[in-house]
Amino acid sequence: MTIATALDTLSPLLGDRLSRSKSDLMAHGQSESYFPPMPPDAVAWPETVEEVSALARICSEHGCPIVPWGAGTSLEGHALAPQGGLCVDFARMNRLLEVHPEDMDAVAQPGLTREDLNRDLRATGLFFPVDPGANATLGGMAATRASGTTTVYHGTMAENVLGLQVVLADGRVIRTGTRARKSASGYDLTRLFIGSEGTLGLITELTLRLHGRPEAVSAAVCVFGAIPDAVECVIATIQSGIEVARIEFVDAATAAAVNAYSSGSFPEKPHLLVEFHGSEQGVSEQAQRFGDLAREMGGEGFRWSSQAEERSALWEMRHKAYWAVLASRKGARAVVTDLCVPISRLAEAVEETRADIDASPITGPIFGHTGDGNFHAILLIRDGVPEELEAAKAVSHRMVERALRMGGTVTGEHGVGMGKLDYMSAEHGDAWALMGDIKRVFDPTGILNPGKLIPPAG
Known part of the structure; x- marks a missing residue:
């Protein structure tokens, strides 16, 4: 079982929508943060849930990693391919499928961006409120449990997604949730997939809660x-x-x-x-x-x-x-931090962080969504200056320790990916190992977005 065999098997299924060109691989092997390029072995552009199911089944049979791709705006290396494999780009699954104005909900494909969704909804008098800043795709926003500037009033993706269609690692297609506003029926699988960062399944459809303009x-x-x-x-x-x-x-x-x-x-x-x-x-x-x-x-x-x-x-x-x-800072790139603390500790957290940055050899303005205790320091470093990257990582490490000491979390909205992996044990203790157990139930061969979120294998 090899990646090459899986890709050869996928080629007749996808035709020219399976690419191994260097330019496509590099475009899908970079992030907006400091991580080095980690390109996949191929990029696929499926157009239907049936194609996603088929490619998942083939990759499962051949042990080929699958890395989902939305808009590529994530900041913790979520969509990089450290083990190679197949990057699944959902750009062609970008339609608004249904709108139910009387029920204030809509059904959309994962590649639809939040700005395009709201343009499509203008005539209805409704809108989708979650605003992470970037024009991210809805699938990526659900996978990272995105939030942003409107969270204090409208909540995160967890509060605004009613249900999902998901393709599992072995190609099975499941639905979680319904269009009903509440349910007491079984485990809340919708919430389990939201924030799972592509490690449990590939989101192919979302049922969204809408709000009146x-x-x-x-x-x-x-x-x-x-x-x-x-x-x-x-x-x-x-x-x-x-x-x-x-x-x-x-x-x-x-x-x-x-x-x-x-x-x-x-x-x-x-x-x-x-x-x-x-x-x-x-x-x-x-x-x-x-x-x-x-x-x-x-x-x-x-x-x-x-x-x-x-x-x-x-x-x-x-x-x-x-x-x-x-x-x-000309020529600089950013190490973007993302912490959330109880609001009663926010002033202390921000002030200590400001003093810490000022005492370091780098600069780092601070801004954030203070209504829910979430703030960011944008630590500026120059490429090719390793001591600046190390200084930024040291400041970020102290910020994480400070957040945990204050009863907060290591990431309020950007997610874990690879960048926050080392802090999961400190925040979750034995519960992090349980996350790994859940992962193995959904993905026993570990092909879905490996190297992210859960404890490393072995």
């Missing part, structure tokens, strides 16, 4: 003199019952990077950026309540608007943050 949206921005003041304002906002749809934090270094990137004039201090959804009167009242609270807690320069153009201007800093940070 708000009548009105308002946005607000406020400046603070210090990080703890801004984060304490977040905690007070949540505890006061102000219904924020988004509440984001950027530090002074991020504000400076955005100013340099887009000729902005933002005060180079910590900022909170907030958004409210609801009726015209409701969003106005919520914005004013937030403004009053922010001023009580030392906030300055409070501005808000419900006009689309003005809202975009207020949110410019957050929308451009990642690219501005990358541009702030």
Whole structure:
């Protein structure tokens, strides 16, 4: 049993939709983070669930690894192929199959991106709320349990996926969940596959919970003199019952990077950026309540608007943050960290992280989804300078230890992949071994996205 034999067997099934060209392999062997290239031996572009089932069966028979591919935007090496094998690119399975406006749900293929889905839904008055920033595919978002800026209000992928169609390692096709809004029927297999990072099966269809588009949206921005003041304002906002749809934090270094990137004039201090959804009167009242609270807690320069153009201007800093940070150091690439702690420990976690980065030889602005305790440090390093990569890894390691000490998690939304594998035992203890046992039930030969998420074999 060999990879080459599996690929030779797949060739008649897929024709020119199976590629072994160097350019295709390299395009599917790179990530957006610091991992070196790890190309597969071939790339497949299936168009139907029947083709996915057939290729899984063939790969299972020949022991060929299968690595699923969405948009390639993951940050922990999820879609790299450390053992070679077949990369399954779902770009051609990208249709919106059904929309049920009266039930506020839809059925989509995994290669459909969230932006294309919402464009398709415009006429219905509904939308899909999960926004991880990148225009990721729905299959990839489910596989990594993605979240993002709207999580504080709408929840993660786990709360917004009702059911799945999944191809197992041996080619069997199963369905999990239904279109009903609740069920007490058996194990919750849908939640098991969400966040499994392609290690348990290949997602070929998703049934999604939709939400009504708000009548009105308002946005607000406020400046603070210090990080703890801004984060304490977040905690007070949540505890006061102000219904924020988004509440984001950027530090002074991020504000400076955005100013340099887009000729902005933002005060180079910590900022909170907030958004409210609801009726015209409701969003106005919520914005004013937030403004009053922010001023009580030392906030300055409070501005808000419900006009689309003005809202975009207020949110410019957050929308451009990642690219501005990358541009702030010419030729640099990013080691992107991703921690989540109980919100009561957030100010402490952010302040300790800021001090740690400032004491290191690298730079790293901080921003994040403070409404749910999730934040990112964007650690900038130069290619070919190993001491900078080691410094970034050391800072990231201390961030992980800090999060676990505070009762948090090593990854709030980016997932485990290969990058967080070494920390799973510290967070989960014996439960991590149990994850490996579950993996072997679904994938006894270990061909599905090997080297990710679960304990290494042996």
